[in-house]
Amino acid sequence: MPELPDLLHVQAKLDAALRGRRVASERLTSPVVLRALVRGNLSLLLGRGLEEIRRRSHFLVFRFEGLDLAVNPMLAGRFRLGSREDKDEASLAFALGFEGAGELRYLDDKSMGKAYLAPAGDWKAIPGLDAGGVDILSPQFTRERFVSLLKRRRDQVRAFLLDKKALDSLGNAYADEVLFAAGIHPKTWCRSISHDEAVRLHDAIVEVMRHAVEEVARRDEPIEVKVRDFLKVRLREECPRCGSKIRRAGVRGMDAYFCPRCQPATRSGLVDWTKTGK
Ligand SMILES: [Zn+2]
Known part of the structure; x- marks a missing residue:
C-alpha cells in the first residue's frame, strides 16, 4: 500500500x-x-x-x-x-x-x-475517499486534537492509527515507525495510554512523517519505486537503538513490527520477550 x-x-x-x-x-x-x-x-x-x-x-x-x-x-x-x-x-x-x-x-x-x-467534486459516492480523518501533516493536527481523538477509542493503538476516519493517514509501515519512535507497544489499549504518552505519540507522528516526506522527496526516485530502506523497525531484524531482535505481533490480522525492549508490553497476557531469555 x-x-x-x-x-x-x-x-x-x-x-x-x-x-x-x-x-x-x-x-x-x-x-x-x-x-x-x-x-x-x-x-x-x-x-x-x-x-x-x-x-x-x-x-x-x-x-x-x-x-x-x-x-x-x-x-x-x-x-x-x-x-x-x-x-x-x-x-x-x-x-x-x-x-x-x-x-x-x-x-x-x-x-x-x-x-x-x-x-467533478462529487466524492460522496467514492468509498473511503471522504473518510474524514484529520490530515496528519496539516496545522489542524494538534496535540489537543490527537489526544481528544485517542481518548474516545476503545481499541488497540495500532488499529486506531490505521483508522482513516480518525487520521489521514498512516499505513502499516509508518504505524510501526511512529509507535517505535514513541516507545509504545502496538497492542496497547488506547484507554491505557497516559496523557504524556499520547503527546509523545502525536509528536512522533509529526516528526517521523515530516522526515519521511523529506527523505522520499530528497531521494527523488522514479514514482513507481517505493523508498523504504530508511525505516527503523518495519521489516527489520535488529533494533537500531538497542540491538534487540525485532519481533512481530498480529494486530487484527496485520503484522506489526516492534522492539520488545524499546516498546515494552503494558498489558497482561502479552508475551514479555524481555523475560523469555531469547
Ligand atoms: Zn530497541
Missing part, C-alpha cells in the same frame, strides 16, 4: 509533469479496475485538461475539467510516467496519454486497486 510520503512524492512529480496538459489518448487494459460513476468510460477524458492532482486519504484524485478520476491503489497499485512507445507492462491496468507529456500508466499486479470516474 502506498503510504503518505510515497503519495506526496508521486503527486508532486505528476503535478509538475502533467498539470495543464490535455488528455490525448486512453487505454483500459484491466476493465475491473474502472468504476464509472458517470455514463461512459475513460474516453470521456479525451481533450480535457488536467487542472490539479489532490491527495486525500490513500487516493490520488486527478481533477480534469468537469470530471475527476480518483485512484485508490490499494495493495499493489503503482503509477509510472513513460512514453506511448514503451512496451506494455503485464500489470498495466490503464494509461492516459497527455499532449506533449508522454503517458501516465497505472500498474496493478493484484488488480485490487480502483479508479473512480466521477463528476
Whole structure:
C-alpha cells in the first residue's frame, strides 16, 4: 500500500509533469479496475485538461475539467510516467496519454486497486475517499486534537492509527515507525495510554512523517519505486537503538513490527520477550 510520503512524492512529480496538459489518448487494459460513476468510460477524458492532482486519504484524485478520476491503489497499485512507445507492462491496468507529456500508466499486479470516474467534486459516492480523518501533516493536527481523538477509542493503538476516519493517514509501515519512535507497544489499549504518552505519540507522528516526506522527496526516485530502506523497525531484524531482535505481533490480522525492549508490553497476557531469555 502506498503510504503518505510515497503519495506526496508521486503527486508532486505528476503535478509538475502533467498539470495543464490535455488528455490525448486512453487505454483500459484491466476493465475491473474502472468504476464509472458517470455514463461512459475513460474516453470521456479525451481533450480535457488536467487542472490539479489532490491527495486525500490513500487516493490520488486527478481533477480534469468537469470530471475527476480518483485512484485508490490499494495493495499493489503503482503509477509510472513513460512514453506511448514503451512496451506494455503485464500489470498495466490503464494509461492516459497527455499532449506533449508522454503517458501516465497505472500498474496493478493484484488488480485490487480502483479508479473512480466521477463528476467533478462529487466524492460522496467514492468509498473511503471522504473518510474524514484529520490530515496528519496539516496545522489542524494538534496535540489537543490527537489526544481528544485517542481518548474516545476503545481499541488497540495500532488499529486506531490505521483508522482513516480518525487520521489521514498512516499505513502499516509508518504505524510501526511512529509507535517505535514513541516507545509504545502496538497492542496497547488506547484507554491505557497516559496523557504524556499520547503527546509523545502525536509528536512522533509529526516528526517521523515530516522526515519521511523529506527523505522520499530528497531521494527523488522514479514514482513507481517505493523508498523504504530508511525505516527503523518495519521489516527489520535488529533494533537500531538497542540491538534487540525485532519481533512481530498480529494486530487484527496485520503484522506489526516492534522492539520488545524499546516498546515494552503494558498489558497482561502479552508475551514479555524481555523475560523469555531469547
Ligand atoms: Zn530497541
